[in-house]
Structure formats: C-alpha cells, structure tokens
Amino acid sequence: MNKRIITLGEIMLRLSTPGHERFVNAQSYEVNYGGAEANVAVSLAYWGLSAAHVTSFPDHDIGKAAVNTLRFSGVDTSFIRYNEGRMGVYFVENGAMQRSSKIIYDRFDSAFAKVNVTDFDWEKIFEGADWFHWTGITPAVSQSAADLCKAAVQAASRLGVKISADINYRRNLWQYGKGPMDIMPELIKPSHLIIAGLTDFENCMGITETDYLQACEKAKTICPSLKYVSTTHRDSISTSENNLSGVLWNGESILESKSYEMTHIVDRIGGGDAYMAGLIYGLLNSDDQNALDFAVAASVLKHSIPGDANFVSVDEVNQLVEGKNVGKLLR
Amino acid sequence: MNKRIITLGEIMLRLSTPGHERFVNAQSYEVNYGGAEANVAVSLAYWGLSAAHVTSFPDHDIGKAAVNTLRFSGVDTSFIRYNEGRMGVYFVENGAMQRSSKIIYDRFDSAFAKVNVTDFDWEKIFEGADWFHWTGITPAVSQSAADLCKAAVQAASRLGVKISADINYRRNLWQYGKGPMDIMPELIKPSHLIIAGLTDFENCMGITETDYLQACEKAKTICPSLKYVSTTHRDSISTSENNLSGVLWNGESILESKSYEMTHIVDRIGGGDAYMAGLIYGLLNSDDQNALDFAVAASVLKHSIPGDANFVSVDEVNQLVEGKNVGKLLR
Amino acid sequence: MNKRIITLGEIMLRLSTPGHERFVNAQSYEVNYGGAEANVAVSLAYWGLSAAHVTSFPDHDIGKAAVNTLRFSGVDTSFIRYNEGRMGVYFVENGAMQRSSKIIYDRFDSAFAKVNVTDFDWEKIFEGADWFHWTGITPAVSQSAADLCKAAVQAASRLGVKISADINYRRNLWQYGKGPMDIMPELIKPSHLIIAGLTDFENCMGITETDYLQACEKAKTICPSLKYVSTTHRDSISTSENNLSGVLWNGESILESKSYEMTHIVDRIGGGDAYMAGLIYGLLNSDDQNALDFAVAASVLKHSIPGDANFVSVDEVNQLVEGKNVGKLLR
Amino acid sequence: MNKRIITLGEIMLRLSTPGHERFVNAQSYEVNYGGAEANVAVSLAYWGLSAAHVTSFPDHDIGKAAVNTLRFSGVDTSFIRYNEGRMGVYFVENGAMQRSSKIIYDRFDSAFAKVNVTDFDWEKIFEGADWFHWTGITPAVSQSAADLCKAAVQAASRLGVKISADINYRRNLWQYGKGPMDIMPELIKPSHLIIAGLTDFENCMGITETDYLQACEKAKTICPSLKYVSTTHRDSISTSENNLSGVLWNGESILESKSYEMTHIVDRIGGGDAYMAGLIYGLLNSDDQNALDFAVAASVLKHSIPGDANFVSVDEVNQLVEGKNVGKLLR
Amino acid sequence: MNKRIITLGEIMLRLSTPGHERFVNAQSYEVNYGGAEANVAVSLAYWGLSAAHVTSFPDHDIGKAAVNTLRFSGVDTSFIRYNEGRMGVYFVENGAMQRSSKIIYDRFDSAFAKVNVTDFDWEKIFEGADWFHWTGITPAVSQSAADLCKAAVQAASRLGVKISADINYRRNLWQYGKGPMDIMPELIKPSHLIIAGLTDFENCMGITETDYLQACEKAKTICPSLKYVSTTHRDSISTSENNLSGVLWNGESILESKSYEMTHIVDRIGGGDAYMAGLIYGLLNSDDQNALDFAVAASVLKHSIPGDANFVSVDEVNQLVEGKNVGKLLR
Amino acid sequence: MNKRIITLGEIMLRLSTPGHERFVNAQSYEVNYGGAEANVAVSLAYWGLSAAHVTSFPDHDIGKAAVNTLRFSGVDTSFIRYNEGRMGVYFVENGAMQRSSKIIYDRFDSAFAKVNVTDFDWEKIFEGADWFHWTGITPAVSQSAADLCKAAVQAASRLGVKISADINYRRNLWQYGKGPMDIMPELIKPSHLIIAGLTDFENCMGITETDYLQACEKAKTICPSLKYVSTTHRDSISTSENNLSGVLWNGESILESKSYEMTHIVDRIGGGDAYMAGLIYGLLNSDDQNALDFAVAASVLKHSIPGDANFVSVDEVNQLVEGKNVGKLLR
Numbered sequence A, B, C, D, E, F: 001m002n003k004r005i006i007t008l009g010e011i012m013l014r015l016s017t018p019g020h021e022r023f024v025n026a027q028s029y030e031v032n033y034g035g036a037e038a039n040v041a042v043s044l045a046y047w048g049l050s051a052a053h054v055t056s057f058p059d060h061d062i063g064k065a066a067v068n069t070l071r072f073s074g075v076d077t078s079f080i081r082y083n084e085g086r087m088g089v090y091f092v093e094n095g096a097m098q099r100s101s102k103i104i105y106d107r108f109d110s111a112f113a114k115v116n117v118t119d120f121d122w123e124k125i126f127e128g129a130d131w132f133h134w135t136g137i138t139p140a141v142s143q144s145a146a147d148l149c150k151a152a153v154q155a156a157s158r159l160g161v162k163i164s165a166d167i168n169y170r171r172n173l174w175q176y177g178k179g180p181m182d183i184m185p186e187l188i189k190p191s192h193l194i195i196a197g198l199t200d201f202e203n204c205m206g207i208t209e210t211d212y213l214q215a216c217e218k219a220k221t222i223c224p225s226l227k228y229v230s231t232t233h234r235d236s237i238s239t240s241e242n243n244l245s246g247v248l249w250n251g252e253s254i255l256e257s258k259s260y261e262m263t264h265i266v267d268r269i270g271g272g273d274a275y276m277a278g279l280i281y282g283l284l285n286s287d288d289q290n291a292l293d294f295a296v297a298a299s300v301l302k303h304s305i306p307g308d309a310n311f312v313s314v315d316e317v318n319q320l321v322e323g324k325n326v327g328k329l330l331r
C-alpha cells in the first residue's frame, strides 16, 4: 500500500515517573517523545503507509533525539526544521486504582511555538500526499503555530489532499491573545474527517446542538467537504479500568463499535491518537464500519503499551476486531 | 491551619522485593523507612499540620537517612535522639492474585527498644501541641518503650493534649515478660479516640462484647474521656483486590462510610495509618461523618502508592470523597 | 519424604522484555532459564523431593549459568552433560489486557538437539528413582533427542519406575523428518500418568474421540499401565485475567477441581508445568481429589511469580486449596 | 555549633543520563534538584550549621519535591515562596575519558526568574543570621532576580551579616538587557569573601590585573570590607581524571592547598559549591590555612558522589585533610 | 555534503551483561544491535553523509527492531530484505582491570547466512553511490554471504564506486568449507582502501612480509587500484586502560597519529568500526594526515560510549584532534 | 580432581548501595550473601573441588535464599541447619576515589551466634574430607560459635584433616566476655596453614616479633604441625586504585609474588577470601611459588567482580599468572 500522509504538530519530551511512583517521590523519569499528531504518523508508518511529520525542534542533542525516535518508527523526518526556542516537556505521573494520572505541561516558548512559517514549503511537502492531519493543539500554541497550520490547511485544500482534524480543545493553551473561535472555524472548514465531542463542537465551531447526530449535520452545513465525524466514549471506572467504544457519523447515520472492557491499563496516553490513526487507516482501506472497529481496537491495544506510540501491527488490530487470540500465549 | 500533633513510635528500615518478586529470588530490595505512628505524622505534615515525631535511632548513616526521610515529608525531627542498639528492619514481599504478601520482621534489640526514657522532656515536646498519637506496638516492643509511652501518655493527659491510640494488638511482639493486659489498660484510659477491632478490645482491654456498639460503650465506661472509637473493614478478594470501608462510633451511634472496590492494589502497607491520619485530620477540621469519609478515602488512595507514606493532598482526598475525577487524566 | 524423580528435557535461556514493553522497543531482557520438564523438577525439589534433571548444554558460561540456576532450586545436576551445539533461546513479550503475550523461539541446533545418546547411563540415572517425567517437546526436537527419550522411557519401564508424560503437541517443532505419530505412541505406551487434551490425543495417539472420558478410556486400551489422565481448562478473558481449573481421570471417573479467577496475572509461563508437578506431588502423597486440587492451586500460584519456576511452598499451596489467608498480609 | 547561614538562589530540576549514556540515546533520566547556592546550604546543614535557603518555585508537585529534597538535607525552607513561572531544568550528560560532560540548560521564564521581590522580608529572614551567601548566577537570571539579590545584599550589609559571593560569571545568562558591569559591582561591594578567577574579576568588577595577588588587592580597594578572596585550580586530564587545588588570599598573602589527583571522578557538578561551603565552614571554625584545606578536601570528596549535594561528614573531610583512611574499607 | 556510502554485512542482536557483571551471574542483558559494517554506516549517517546498509533479517519483531534501530541513526534501510533463518546473537561480558571482556557468538544459521543473493539489485543499490564498504566477516559467514559480497564488489568495481575493505580475519568463522585464501584475494583486489594488520595480510592475501611498509607495497602489486592501507595499534594495559594510535600508508609513506591514553574505557566494541568510519569520512573531506587523525580520535571517543554505535559529532571529533575541551564541563 | 574441603562460618545478607551512592541517599540495596569462610568454599567449588559449607540460618525465606545461593555456586549445603535467631546483615557503601568504602555490621543475635553445637556431627561431616578451613571471625561471634569451632578443629585434627585458619582479628567482635587470647591459641595450634599479619599474630597468638620471618618461626614453635604462613600486602592509593601482592612462608623462607596495579576496582570485598581459596587450591595442586602466584592472581581478579563471590575459572587465574590475555577482548 502506498498512501502518503502528512502530519503537523509539536513533539514534546515526555518524562514519566516509573511504575506507580508519584511526582514528589520520583528518583528517575522514563523518556519518551510524543505529540498528538506525530503519534498518528507513527501508527500509520508502523502499519506500512508513507508518513511524514512536519515540526520544528531546538538545535541540540535532545531535539535530535526526538527526530531519531521518529525515524525509529519509520516516519519521514526530512521536512523537520530547527529554530530558536526550547524543547517542550510534559511530566506524567501514572495513577492506579482511584488515584488519577496527572500531567504537568511545561511547553511554553518551545521551538515549535516560535516556528518560522517560511521554513516550510507546503507545495513540496504535499507532493504525492493523500492525506493531511492536524489537531486543535497546534493553533492553540502560538500565533506562529496557528499561521503555520493555516498555511498547511490552505495548501492541502488547494492541492486536493484530504484533511482530518482532531479538534481537541485544550482550555489551558490559547494564551497568545486569540481564542478558538477566532482561529478554528476557518481551519476546520475544508476537513474531510473531524474528531470532535460536543464540547469541542461548541468551543471551536460554535455548534451548540446537544444531540450528536444533529451536531454532525450542523457541522456539515459549515464544512461543505465534510464526510465523517467521529468520537470515542470512555467510561472511567478507575485509572486501571476503563471501558472504551467509538462512534462514526458517515453523512448518513451514526455507526457504533462494540465496547471494550480494559481492566489492566498500562498507559492511556496516546489512546486518542491511536484511534485517530486507526480511523484514517480504516477509511483508506475498508468500509466505514470496519474502519470504526479497527480504530477502536487499535486504541484499546494502545492502552497496553508504555509510551505514546502504538507499536501494534495491522494483524494484531484485526485479530482483536475479530476477537481472535485474546489472552492467548502466541508462540 | 496551625494544629500541632506529636506522634511516638519506632521507625524501621523497610526492604521490599521489587515488582512481584519472591524473597527467595530477590536480587535487590527497595528502601523505605516506616512505622505506624510516623506514617501518621507524615500524612498530617503533608496535609499542612505541624507534626513532630518522637523516636530514637542508632547513631549511624542509616539512622540518619531515616531522620532525613522524615524531614523530606515535613515532619519535625528535633526531638529524635540517638542511642545504642540496631536499626529495626522489616522485609516485604509483594504478593499478587491469590498469593499473599509477606513480612519478615527483624526488629528486636533496636535502638528504640533500648530507648533512654530520660532523653525526652515531654513538657517541652508537648509545648503548643493539640494532639498526641501512639499505638499498641510501642508498649509491646520493650519495657523501655512501654515506659516511654507511659510517660508520654501521662504528660499529654496532664497537659490537656488530646490522645489517640491505635490499639493494634500484635501477637508476635510482647516478648519482654509483660502481656498487653499488664500494660495497655492504663495507657488507653485517657484516650479521646481509639482505633480498635473486637480482637483488640479483648486482648488489650478485656472487653469481650461481640457487638461493636456495645464494645464501644463498654470502652467508654473504662475510659471516661473517650469520644470516638473507629475501625476499618477490609474484604480481601485477593492480594490485588480488596474492598475497604470504615465505621466511627461518636458516643451516640455508629457512622458508616461507603465501601470502595480497590482492584489494582499497589501497596497496602500503611493503609491503616493513612486511615488513622485521615480521622485525626477530619475530626480536627470537620464533622464526624466527613471525618470518617475523609479517613476511608485517604486510606484507599494510600493503596495506590508504593511505600508506607501516603503522599496525597487534601484536595485529592476530598475529590475522592465527592467521587470527582476518578480515573481521569488530570492535565 | 524421600521420593526421587528424574526429569528429562531441554532447558533454554529465556529472555523477557521488562514490564509490558514490546519486543520492538526492548532496551533490556530479563534472564531466566526454563524448560517444561526442568520446571517440574524445580517444583518437586522445592517441595522437598529428590529431583534430578537430565539434559545437555553447550560448554560455555551461559550453559553453566543454567546448571547453576537448577542447583539454586535444589535440583540434582550431576547427570547433565556438555556437547557441541548452541544454547536454545526463547524471547518472551509480556502482554496486558487484550494484547496477547508472545514467544519467539530460537532453539534449533541446540546442544540438546545434538545430544549424545551414549553420554547417559540410564541404569545409573534411575538408581533409587520412583518416577520419570518427560514431555512431547523432547522427541519433537531432533532424532537424537527422540532417541534419548526412547532410551529413557524403555529403561524406566524396564526398571519399574513410574512414568508421566505431558504430551504437549507443538506444531512448530517436528522439523527433522518425523511426525508425532511416528514416534509418540511407542513412547507414551508405558505411561502411568499422561497430561493430554483432545488435540494432543489426536495428534500424538490417533485418538479421535471428542468426549474426554471416552478419550481417556481409549488411551487406556492403548497404554495398559495407564492409571491417570489429566488436563487443565483455561478461560482467557484477557492476558491479565484467566480462569483456571483442572480435571483428572483416575480410571473410573473424571474428578473436577474448583475454578480460580486469576485477575492480575504476573507470568503464566510455566503454569502447566506447575500443574504437572503438583499432580505428581499430590499422587505421591495423597488421594486423587486432593492431588488434583493441589495441582490446580500450585498452578494458580505460579501465575503470580515472575519467571518459569514456581517458588511456592507446600504450605502455601495447601492453604490456597483450603481457601486460607488469600489476600492477607502475612506477618 | 549554632552559626546560621542564609543562601539565596534558583534551584533547578537536574535530569542526568544514566551511567555514561549520551543524550541522544537516553531512555531515562536520574532526578536531582540543585543550584549553586542551595548546594552550599545543603553542605552547611549537613555539617550541623543552621542553614536556610531562599528561593521561589512553581506551585506544583515538582516544585514541592524540590522543597522536600532541601528539607531532606536539613535546610530550613520556611522562607521559600511559590509564584507563577516554570521549573528551571538542566540536562546533564556524563562524559568519560576524553569525552566531555555536557549540560543543556532550560531555565528561562522560571518561577525564580519571575520572583516577587515583595514576597521576602529580609529583616525577618536575617534574624539571627551570621552569614549570607549569593552567587553571580542570580543577578544574571532576570531583573526581578537581580532586584531580589540587591535587596538581600543591602539588608545583610545593613544588619551586619557577613556576605560571601561566588562571582561565577556565566556568559549564556545575562539576557534581560543588563550586563554584569551594570549590576555586579554594587552587589559585590559589601562582601567579606569572594570566589573569583581572573575572568570573573574582569567581567564583573572590571579588574584587569593578570597577577592573582594584585587582582585581589585591587578588589580590596573596591570592596572595603573584603577579607578573603579564593579560587580553585583544576587540571582536566580527562573527564574521568582531574587534579584539584585551591588558593586563598587573606588580605596578606596567598595560601595554597595541596593538589589532589582525582582518578575515578563520579560527578563533578557541585564541586565548586562544595568548595565554597567548605571555605565558609572553615573560616567560621578554624584558621585560614585549615579553612582552605578543608574546602579543597570537601570539594574532592564531592567528586565521588552522584548528584549536586555533597553528603560527606565533617569527620570525613578532616580525615582526608590529614590523609587518614584514604582507600581503606571502613568497618 | 552529499556523498553516499553503501555498506554490506550482518547485524546481530548484542546482549551485554550490566555493569561489570559476569555471564554466570547475569540477571538481565542490555540490548543493542550491531555489526562491523553497519556500525560504519551509523557513524557516517550520524556525520551527515547519506548511508545505506544492505543486509537481511528474520521476519519477526526482533528483526524489525534491528531495522528500526538503524533508522534511528539515520541509515537508509530500504534495501534490507527478510528471509528464513534466525537472528544472529552475541553475548558480551564487560571485564574490568585485569579481567578481560568476553564475547560468546551464537550466529550460525542466521537469516544473513541464508541470504538470497537474488534479493539484491546492485545496479539499483549503487545508484548515486560514492563508496562501498565491506569486511572480511561477510565472506566468512556462509557461501551465500560470500556470493552476495562478491556480487556487490564486482558491481561496485564495474560502476566506479570506490571500495574499502576491513579484512578482519576471524579464525572462528570460515566453517562452510572454504578458507580465506579461496575467497578473499578476488574480493580484495579492486579495493581503494584496506584495513589490515600483518596477520590479516598473511591469512587473506598470502602476504608474508613482516615490515608493514613492505606489506603495503606488496598489497599494491596485487591490488592495482589500491590507494590506502591502514591499521590501528592498541596497547592493552588492562581492560579499563588502553593506548590507541593508527597508521596510514598512502602509497608513498606511512603516516602516524598521536597515541591516546584511554584510562576509563566504557565499551571498546565498535572501536575499530569507528576508526574505519573516521578514515572514510576523513579521506572524503580532507587530506591524508587529517583523515588519520580524525579516524583515531573518532575511535577514542567510541570507547567512552556504551553500545556499538559511535554517537559523536564531527565537531566533537575535531575538537579532540585539536586537543580542545578535553575533560571540560560543556555548558 | 576430587579433593574435599569443609568450611565453617557465618553467612550474612549483604546489602550494597548501587553504584557509588551513599547510605544516606540509597533508594535500593543490591542483595548478596557472603561470609569469609563460605566465600572460600564458593571459590573452591567453582574450581571443581568438592566443597561443603557448615553453618546455621534462621528458618525463613531469606535463610533459604542464602542456602540456595550457595548451591548455585556448587557448594554442598547438606550440613546446614536452622535454629532460632536472626539473619546477620551487613550494609556496604561503595566509595570511589579518595572516599572510602564503608560497612555497617548488624550481626548480633544471629542464628549462627545461637547455633546449637549438637546439631553437627563432625565425624560425619569430615567423612572423605581433605581440608578444613575456619577464620578468627567465628570464635569472636559468640560462645556457641566458639564452641562449635573448637569441636570442628578438634575433630579435624583427630581425623587427620589438614587445617587452615585465617586469623582475621576483628576488634568490633569479641563482645561475649572472652578475648582472642582466651580462645584463639588453642584453636590455631593444630593448623597446617595460617593467614596472619603482624597485628593478628600479636592479638591472637601473643607473638610480638615485628619481623615477619621471625614471627612465622615463632608461630611454628607454638603450632607444631604448621607448614605455611601467608599474608597479603595492599597499598591503597585510593578506593579505586590499589596495589596487591602476597608473601608465603613455607617453613624455609619467605616467597614473594609480583605486585599487581588494580586501577579500576569494582568490589574489593572478598578479596582476602579469594586469596585464601587460591592458596588452598594452589597448595593442593602445585608447588609453593605457584600456589602463591595463583592466590594473588585470584584475589586480583576478585576485585573486578561485583559481590563477595569470585566467579573466575582456574584458566582465567592461570592466564593472569602468565600475563596472558590481559585487557584483550576474548571472542
């Protein structure tokens, strides 16, 4: 398969306390590099697609380590640039039972926030591309990042590249003087697929419908090329046990997946990105119901893997969809 | 808040096998320092109270490491003394599923067992103090420890400091020629709050009532200043899964907490001490039902944290009481 | 107790990814040495029987480390020999939740596959022996291994040593030009006890009955000295949660054990071998129902212990059989 | 001994690669909290003095962990405040042989850089204080930090508290529009003791003498209360092997220490701060030559300890000064 | 710089005991992937050249992990193929002092030994290539590997790609019925640069001269296109301390490098490959003496880094050549 | 070779801080089990002799772990008994450079100190034995231990078993009311070989000669069967660097070994025991000078290995004696 995907967004250094240790007691941090959009690229590259991630880093060894880690996963890093600014960091504390997991973000003034819009030639980047994916985090980071995102969306739209957007409204970002309603509607407009819950619809598109089907139909009136809207549903019994399912509106109706009981969660970070990647993969390769089922199963498997990246194969996801080999010892 | 708490008791070096490794196979031990009473001081200090712990250690680097660790948690260590004797040690093997956790104690002849009663000036220690907490472990350790405990209880009583006692009968201690009925009744008498189950009542106070309410009322007849009696109830489905609740007799009736299902227990040691601390904190700050609810929630959260110490904030406990944020990823 | 058991079979270097890490991301492997038959010897030696394991290794430090590790567990290694060939290796990836655990075998051309049949004097090995245990893995490895197994079975039979066989059909082995039906029937014939499921019966004995009782009775017609047939039943809800029970045919009827819910599985590898060892121990020491109950409880406890070896005491197994102390903190 | 020392300065989260791993390959970081001035407070507290450190942190769990860590070492943290801003971070890569160790700083926009000058009541802080220590790092961080430092120096001078300053010129700081010559001369003026090399003298005081004795005498003409000037001399044969000595000008002549060969350096960070602390301790307790010898020996021992903090006792330093017990196994 | 290098050779899973642990006691192994030729590609890619490595792996997760690790370092893996066979493994025990380091090879029957010669289109592989590098290990592995190497050398020669060969005679290989004199002379003949010591010359080229200059001149008579011959000289004072230097014959005379004292060796494996890479880099970018100096300095730095790969920058190597920053703390 | 050695003495749990961490900061301890006499048995068993160690342990899982660890090394543990008392513990802090390593002993009231003398049938233990080894630590531990040692020495002497004694005077022991001169002379008297320095001679035998040759000759007048006296000489340049040599008096003259420079010491504990084992091995297998050379080389290699046990082969020791392979990478 030779589909090509371009993703755009910041990658941060993730520092996680080991085991179930609390921040206040941590004697070491485990190192990962992650970002919502790059996590999507990693999944798709791992599944055999051609995926390139666009971002910028500080020009030091830790920035380079992040690039190397993307390459490890098979992502094309040739469009990544270096500029002034620091490496964004987020600290993760793994909860357990009734104790929640926590994230401390330390991402302001990052190289990506100070990205040079002119460092990126979108005509070149989109050569041969089939799909462009971005999230609502990027325009929330800084004016430069919003400008870069806008240039990318416009180029993708102009060049006929399908666009997916994970709206992902983050209240703690948006600190540079603009709000989501100033920026997001224009960016979302040319989307082919969006991931959004009701809160995202309201904050980023001004859609106040409280019925999901109606909200999707309203979104369609705003985004003429919109074909799909999707979201996951998570019941959190505890940090260690969640139930997960997903829905997909395909312009006609709302399809539903089965719900999975996840009873020994290892790491839920990146679960939404695994879903996003699964949906893109599925829609490029299969019918709507299969795409949704693939996306949810991919996300479930992510919860069993330490780190942001979803190192599972297409076969493993498909077997979970079919209920095969669950809990077996594969020799 | 400026309440001041004094706790008294031995602190041991805790050596735990990593992960779910058995003693026979352990290649390393994880280091903690813990003791039932000091664990209470740590919780209270962590919650913003002024807490001082009274104990003695051997005068070597490991004794000092224990002092430093108490200071880390914000406990006032200025009344700690050094004397002859060894560092008490306990070895912990973490079970899993149907395999029980195990403790091997190695605590005889410790510095605390050989403590010099005259090293401690209780008038000075109780200056500005509101509460004194001790447990039935201390008088069980040695005649010196029992004498020290008695001196403390008498001074607290004389100086109008409220007293709590976790009766905590330990059959394997009491090896110095005295039994609990020789020592405990006099020590318990001036208590404001006691933690006791029916077995504790029988062994340490000679109360043979089998109805908990009646046992509490009987205790009141022995201890004229007694205001509260409490205990927890634990159903152990397996090492990894317990249900926990608590009851509080307040002189009128028995209040009950909700029961929590704990399905991925990380470390249950110190769970009772977290409950004790929660009860003291709650009774100093709130009404009886809230105090009980706070205590049980504090204890539940302790089960998610490696080590004896309950590094959770007042906010986290209150949110669990209110059922907020359970299983969420807090950003 | 002074029963003596001889086991025969290959021991491999087991390399496991730490925690729930995937192969593709592993930065280290944890080291164990295991083999289905040696795991049985380890359990029995740990329970106080005299157990000797017969195998061969490459003559280098890692082969010696495997011998030392057997000695650690109390197994008599005096019959082990060294010959040309490599150390068989298997790589283990621990799954979690819906993600299965995986094994990559790398065992061809091992020293054991190239074993010199004449290096072993079975008359001497069986001196004082009460029981001989082998599995269907050995004759599947190579012609030399099959020849060695045959020599052992014949000697045991001739010398009146009781024989148990865990038929354990492995499709991926049997690569040296023979199939199981060429080799296994003759080897199984003198057995006193066999572990077999319906698939094993079919592949290794040509028994096509689909009712387990009938299959056992059919096996009895083939193996005149057969007294017991047994198998476990495992329901895999997920990698982290299985239910386990066992059945034992004793020539008259099929006895059943209770079913255990295992909800926080640490390591299931070696669970079948723990069951096998439990059955041998039980049949040597108790009645049929107790033997079965002991075997299942031993296997359950194995699932809580990292590595192949089942480091649990007879007391611990018996207490689980009786439902005592489950989930308690043993001080 | 009851001398009281106040130190002022930023504390950062230190993240070090394990062993001799490079940044690009690091899978985890070891956690420490360090800062030039706080390292001095830690040494002095560890040696039995009363030491309080003044700084500010972000109001989150990692800021609190830094406070706890200071308390662990016995430092009084009661004057520490929380304000807006991030936690400064520095990443450390341990070199070996001819490969240099590297530090990546990520400290801009920290809570300390944004410190509220009015949060600190210096009259209260200096109650009972004998000595105040600051370094040239603080005024280089931000205007607020420089203002805070100036307020502290002026109060110390006014209240008769002796002042030491480690001039420590850092070219990469000083990014807020001021240069060292704008700020430092006034701050240095009331010093009792300064640590400075010739470069520091030139950059921060405009002293261009190239003879160290003459430079010291010139400094005295600028700083009327100056009694001591000191610096260390380090020969770096390789990252793993350095020679270290020190000199002390006491207003009359330049005293010299012996030179130590350090041939298996574990961690050199904090070595200068250990020297500083040793000098303060020595000048408060002994004569000039002894103070210098104590300072150098303290610094040498620091190079054998992982982390910034110099956990060595006064006895250990004195024994090294006397050449006792070097390389012995102390039982 | 846009030079393109092609390397060919097997990559093995390297399993190293942690710290200075012996094989017999190892509880875990650290994971790396290495091979003499791939190590060269990694260095060159890390230094900014375009480097592609040609090899084959078994088609399982560990084979893929090796590919990912090469990608991490920036090596082009698009010509790598999968075929039957196992993953070659080598076990490393780190010595110390007078105790030597040890390697146990377990590489027979690997996928690379069974490589399909027709899976590789050398015309395509060498498109745009400037240099081809191979070593004497490859033709020693198997007939297939020797055939593949021959096809590569012939294509490179035909297409005008410069060839370097690290002759690297390994007595323990060559087990498939051929000896080095059967295979190597023809392969070496078209070389531009060879790395060879006197033993290599004798075993692989039949050159028995004992004077290095004469041996080089003799080699030139056999290899008409030969421009350079080089080798390193290592004095092993102990496992922890070696002296290293190099010589380069450039057709006219023998150039010598300085000799470096390496007194805290972290990992010497890959030191020769770092030298090889340094020489290729130097000869492509500089004059002969500079190339030699660069190569030796690169090799020295490798000895400070855990694992086979030499993660040092061109700047770091050049600074060591110039004697700058040695033993400094770089901020 | 079939010589059989019996050793007697306490084995303790050794808990070591990881890397160069100090006690006060240790978050974990590495686990080993060691004792001066058992370390000798381990070396000899590892070198192919038949070695049995006699001791007693507490009857719990950690006592059993110590037994298992001895079995791992091939030592016969069939004479080990269990009795009341605790497990002796010693804590080890690894120094570096000028910082000394430290041991904190916590061994009083151990099971061995309370050993039942009647649990050991020395006639049976010495069946087939050629050599008995004890040290001055045992009679210093308790009256029971001294009695046991005396019973063993008397039986060995009576049964014609050669006796070696490492006198090893420890000032901190001898706390049960007897001094070395009360006990040691009688025990030492029947020795064949003793290890003693001048201090040991004085404290344990009352020999005050200050010339080593004269002291040996004096010892001979006291011990009629004495054939050998030996001691090592250690120059401690630093914790990381020592020089080591040995001398052996053989009744005629004093033989000297070469002196080894050990420049990257990993773990010196057990170095003396490795020497002792080397001497026994050498005297049983070779001439006097070779025995001494073997002993010193064995001890040198021990310094490169973590833990008390000297896991080196006879070949490795002999190669160091011959100066072969030092610092090589053995493939």
Ligand SMILES: [Ca+2]
Pocket (backbone or CB within 6 Å): A027, D031, D032, D307, F025
């Ligand atoms: Ca630390």
Ligand SMILES: [Ca+2]
Pocket (backbone or CB within 6 Å): A036, A269, A270, A271, A272, A273
């Ligand atoms: Ca996400």
Ligand SMILES: [Ca+2]
Pocket (backbone or CB within 6 Å): B027, E025, F031, F032, F307
């Ligand atoms: Ca070990």
Ligand SMILES: [Ca+2]
Pocket (backbone or CB within 6 Å): B036, B269, B270, B271, B272, B273
């Ligand atoms: Ca408790």
Ligand SMILES: [Ca+2]
Pocket (backbone or CB within 6 Å): C027, D025, E031, E032, E307
């Ligand atoms: Ca690595």
Ligand SMILES: [Ca+2]
Pocket (backbone or CB within 6 Å): C036, C269, C270, C271, C272, C273
């Ligand atoms: Ca098995």
Ligand SMILES: [Ca+2]
Pocket (backbone or CB within 6 Å): A031, A032, A307, C025, D027
């Ligand atoms: Ca990782």
Ligand SMILES: [Ca+2]
Pocket (backbone or CB within 6 Å): D036, D269, D270, D271, D272, D273
């Ligand atoms: Ca410093």
Ligand SMILES: [Ca+2]
Pocket (backbone or CB within 6 Å): B025, C031, C032, C307, E027
């Ligand atoms: Ca293990």
Ligand SMILES: [Ca+2]
Pocket (backbone or CB within 6 Å): E036, E269, E270, E271, E272, E273
């Ligand atoms: Ca190499």
Ligand SMILES: [Ca+2]
Pocket (backbone or CB within 6 Å): A025, B031, B032, B307, F027
């Ligand atoms: Ca800890």
Ligand SMILES: [Ca+2]
Pocket (backbone or CB within 6 Å): F036, F269, F270, F271, F272, F273
């Ligand atoms: Ca020793």
Ligand code: NI
Pocket (backbone or CB within 6 Å): A264, A265
């Ligand atoms: Ni878990």
Ligand code: NI
Pocket (backbone or CB within 6 Å): A264, C020, C096
């Ligand atoms: Ni888990």
Ligand code: NI
Pocket (backbone or CB within 6 Å): A019, A265, A266
């Ligand atoms: Ni986990």
Ligand code: NI
Pocket (backbone or CB within 6 Å): A020, A096, B264
């Ligand atoms: Ni967990």
